[in-house]
Amino acid sequence: MVGATGRAPAGPLWSDSPVTSEHPSPPPLARGAAQAPDTLHDVALLDLDGVLYVGPDAVPGAAEALERARAAGMRLGFVTNNAARTPQEVAAHLTDLGMPADAGDVITSSQAAATVVAQRFGDGAAVLPVGGPGVAAALRDAGLRVVDSAEDDPVAVVQGYGRDVGWTQLAEAVVAVRGGATHVATNADATIPSPRGVLPGNGALVGVVSTVTGQQPLVTGKPDPAMHAECVRRTGARSPLVVGDRLDTDIEGGRRVGAPTLLVLSGVTTPADLLAAGPEARPDLLAEDVGGLDRPHPGVRAEGEAWRCGAWVATAGDDGLELRRTDDAADGGPEDDGLDGLRALCVAHWAATVDRGAPADVRAADDAAREALGRWGLAGR
Structure with missing residues (x-):
C-alpha cells in the first residue's frame, strides 16, 4: 500500500515473539505491539456500531481516544456495515458525539452495494x-x-439495515427476487449492539427474503475487502490498522485486505x-475499547508447553x-489492562487449534484466575 506518510508498513513493527520448536509460528495476538x-x-x-457508539450514545471514552490518536498523527477512516444512514x-x-468527521471519511455498506450493482447492470438500471x-x-x-415496487421490473434488490423495515418491504423484495431480480445484501450481520442488548441486524431480515x-x-x-480497500484508497494509507x-x-x-487488526470488547x-x-x-491486538489505540500491547510468550502474558500463564x-x-x-x-489472562488463554488455545475454530473448556488454577x-x-466452561 502506497501513501504519503513517513510511517513504515505495519508488518515489521510488531514486537518480537520467540519462535521455538514447540511453537514454530506464534498465533495472532502473540506478537503484541x-x-x-x-x-x-x-x-x-x-x-x-459497538466501537464508537452503541445506539445513539458514544462508547465512554471513545471521543477522547480518537482525539489522542489524531494528536499522535493517526488519521481516521470510518467503515460501517450499517446501511441505514448516508x-x-x-x-x-x-x-x-464529539468525534469530528466529514462525509468523505465515511464508507458505508450501501455505497459498496451500489457500486457493485452499477458495475454489473450499468447507469440508470432500476433497483428496489x-x-x-x-x-x-x-x-x-x-x-x-x-x-x-416489484412491478417496476427492478434488475436488483438491495437490502440494508433500516429500523422501520417491515412486512411490506420484505414482501416486495420477495416478489422482485422471485421475478428474476438479483438479491444484494449490504451485509449479513445477524445482530447489532444496542443499549438494551443485542438486537436483530440486517442479516436476520435478509434471511427472511432468502428463506422465502x-x-x-x-x-x-x-468481510468483503472492498470497503476497507476503498478506505485505504481514499486516505492513501501506507500502514492501516482495522479496528472493530x-x-x-x-x-x-x-485479514482479507492484509491489514493488522484490533478487536475491542465494547460491542x-x-x-x-x-x-x-x-x-x-483471530485479531492481532485486543482491548476493552478504542482506547487501546494509544497504549502498548503485551506479547504472549512461549514457556515450554505454556504461554505467558504478563503475570498470567495458560496451558x-x-x-x-x-x-x-x-x-x-x-x-x-x-x-496489565485486565486482559492479559485472556490473551494468554487465546494464544494457548489457538496454538492447539491452528487450523480450526473450537469452543474452549477453561478451568482456574487459583482464586485470581x-x-x-x-x-x-x-x-464453569
Whole structure:
C-alpha cells in the first residue's frame, strides 16, 4: 500500500515473539505491539456500531481516544456495515458525539452495494431498495434508478439495515427476487449492539427474503475487502490498522485486505466468542475499547508447553485450558489492562487449534484466575 506518510508498513513493527520448536509460528495476538498503535499506524479504519457508539450514545471514552490518536498523527477512516444512514448523516452523528468527521471519511455498506450493482447492470438500471434512507441515497449517487415496487421490473434488490423495515418491504423484495431480480445484501450481520442488548441486524431480515425465495444473496459489505480497500484508497494509507468489535466482519475483513487488526470488547464479541474464533477471524491486538489505540500491547510468550502474558500463564491440554496467575510479570511488558489472562488463554488455545475454530473448556488454577474467568463470562466452561 502506497501513501504519503513517513510511517513504515505495519508488518515489521510488531514486537518480537520467540519462535521455538514447540511453537514454530506464534498465533495472532502473540506478537503484541511494543509501541502504541496510534504511533505505528498512519490510518485507523474504524467500525462504528459497538466501537464508537452503541445506539445513539458514544462508547465512554471513545471521543477522547480518537482525539489522542489524531494528536499522535493517526488519521481516521470510518467503515460501517450499517446501511441505514448516508455518509453525511453518519459524519454529523459522529461530530455531535464529539468525534469530528466529514462525509468523505465515511464508507458505508450501501455505497459498496451500489457500486457493485452499477458495475454489473450499468447507469440508470432500476433497483428496489429495502432498508433505511441510506440505501436509496447510495443507489441514486451511483447513477441508478430507484423504484418502489416489484412491478417496476427492478434488475436488483438491495437490502440494508433500516429500523422501520417491515412486512411490506420484505414482501416486495420477495416478489422482485422471485421475478428474476438479483438479491444484494449490504451485509449479513445477524445482530447489532444496542443499549438494551443485542438486537436483530440486517442479516436476520435478509434471511427472511432468502428463506422465502430459496436464493442466497450477494453480500457486498464486510468481510468483503472492498470497503476497507476503498478506505485505504481514499486516505492513501501506507500502514492501516482495522479496528472493530466483530470477528466475522471487521477482523476477517482486515485479514482479507492484509491489514493488522484490533478487536475491542465494547460491542458484540464476547471472550468466549474470541476463544472459539477460527484462523480467519483471530485479531492481532485486543482491548476493552478504542482506547487501546494509544497504549502498548503485551506479547504472549512461549514457556515450554505454556504461554505467558504478563503475570498470567495458560496451558492447553487434552482436558482443556488452565489459567493461573504467578507472582511476577516476568517479561517486563506493559501494565496489565485486565486482559492479559485472556490473551494468554487465546494464544494457548489457538496454538492447539491452528487450523480450526473450537469452543474452549477453561478451568482456574487459583482464586485470581477464578475471579478473572468469572469477569469474562468463562467460569464453569
